[in-house]
């Protein structure tokens with residue numbers, strides 16, 4: 219007698235958990251997620267900002283983030299134990315803000331992935347270099363005039379050479395400021411004249427009024443002061459270039475007569491006002507100022523020549539996208555120096571956008587923009603919400619026939635400012651899941667000359683966890699207020715699997731970049747959210763068969779039988795629960811089942827396996843000469859005999875057993 223009653227709910231849960239929603243775990247058992255990639259951390263004046271590449275598991279619950287204090291920046295020797303900073307619930311996104319850092323201390327971060335059943339991965343390697351607590355780094359890069367790359371261009375007015383020298387910040391996410399005062403010394407003999415110096419604010423500085431003054435201090439130094447002020451306290455929400463200082467190089471610099479001259483910040487002192495950044499309360503923020511060099515030659519390659527072939531072309535933008543998509547495991551160290559074009563310490567689609575922009579002969583900086591609604595369609599730096607909705611990266615929901623190829627669209631919505639995009643999709647792969655075929659640009663972006671790179675799990679993937687990383691960039695914004703198809707991800711739908719299966723497509727990370735290389739993240743008002751998609755698999759899918767083997771005279775279950783299916787697996791099913799023998803996966807349609815047990819006549823009986831669900835039948839064995847004896851035809855498909863249980867109740871009992879059997883198999887495999 220089978221008891222169901224309160225088990226019915228558990229049946230549904232077990233069945234859903236074992237058979238339908240996690241086809242790959244059915245095959246592999248529950249195992250911890252893979253070790254996450256080393257995270258990337260930036261220190262700001264208040265907080266630390268940590269980002270990492272998404273893990274490949276579609277059923278990941280999230281990540282734990284650990285802060286590790288270290289003794290010094292060089293050896294990063296740990297001080298004390300790592301502290302989990304995200305509380306008890308895993309972080310679902312691939313970024314985290316640590317608000318608990320202390321001034322001037324040094325920290326590294328490690329990530330731990332939390333998978334199905336709360337299995338945790340090995341911890342990642344620590345972020346490097348360590349974050350300097352509550353300080354803001356403002357710096358000049360080294361600029362090489364004759365290899366200026368994308369920082370060198372020709373004046374639209376007279377065709378003479380110009381060099382754009384960025385002033386960058388490592389992390390200005392948590393700065394809301396009334397004003398910035400930059401004071402620098404530039405080498406006079408390398409610059410044509412003080413009057414030729416121009417200053418352009420980057421997209422990050424949108425909304426600030428600004429003024430500049432360049433004066434010749436002595437034979438060696440030109441002093442440049444830039445003052446940017448907001449009418450109210452304005453948030454920056456980003457990292458990278460704040461200003462471009464555009465100079466006309468001197469003959470001496472172009473001729474290579476002088477090797478290098480310093481680009482130096484004036485430190486704020488009691489009698490000499492230097493670089494100051496005021497927070498929302500008008501208090502100066504503690505700064506780390508790193509000087510740079512203006513040189514004639516000497517960089518390993520020109521800025522922007524990411525693939526190091528001596529030329530700056532669209533190939534370099536594509537190479538940067540390949541790095542962003544994870545397709546270049548170990549780029550040349552020189553590539554890191556020349557490919558981070560927006561100077562935010564990361565090589566990603568933002569750099570490809572700026573490179574393409576320069577190749578399309580556009581300025582790297584925006585026309586002056588205001589942080590008001592009319593600019594909201596130009597740059598993500600305009601913090602007003604764009605008309606209506608939040609920018610989105612949305613994966614489509616599509617239907618597919620079993621075994622057919624299907625293109626899943628990925629949309630960018632509410633983001634006409636987007637000129638670049640990156641996203642990851644994770645999904646169940648393997649025999650019961652999807653097989654990734656390719657990724658291609660959407661029609662509109664392809665026509666507009668956008669570039670795309672991707673990497674992903676092809677037909678073989680680790681433990682049936684499929685993934686794809688995609689990076690996209692163009693030389694200008696998509697400029698459409700309608701949803702735009704950024705890309706199509708092509709899959710082969712499973713040939714068989716759970717019934718009417720909805721295969722999840724999880725958007726595990728999504729970022730959008732504006733035409734000026736600004737990628738809003740964290741709490742920036744225009745940081746995009748991502749929306750998951752799915753593939754609904756139609757058509758025939760495998761079914762299961764549960765067979766109750768009983769004594770024909772007494773209806774007592776027979777527990778020592780062997781049951782064969784034809785067509786079906788070569789070996790018989792012997793494991794059973796109270797005489798119920800289960801074939802977990804059979805092609806839909808009619809099969810012939812053979813039951814044999816010691817002391818009984820072997821019975822062959824036909825049964826119908828339904829598509830995507832469970833068929834049931836009873837095989838009643840007659841006492842006789844045992845296996846190898848004669849066979850009886852007969853048995854039509856019959857409901858399981860039971861006292862008081864009929865129809866649905868009997869099915870539920872079978873499902874319970876099936877679920878228990880599958881669950882026990884999972885445990886063994888795990």
Ligand SMILES: [Ca+2]
Nearest residue numbers: 523527529534
């Ligand atoms: Ca190149």
Ligand SMILES: [Ca+2]
Nearest residue numbers: 558560562564
């Ligand atoms: Ca960058």
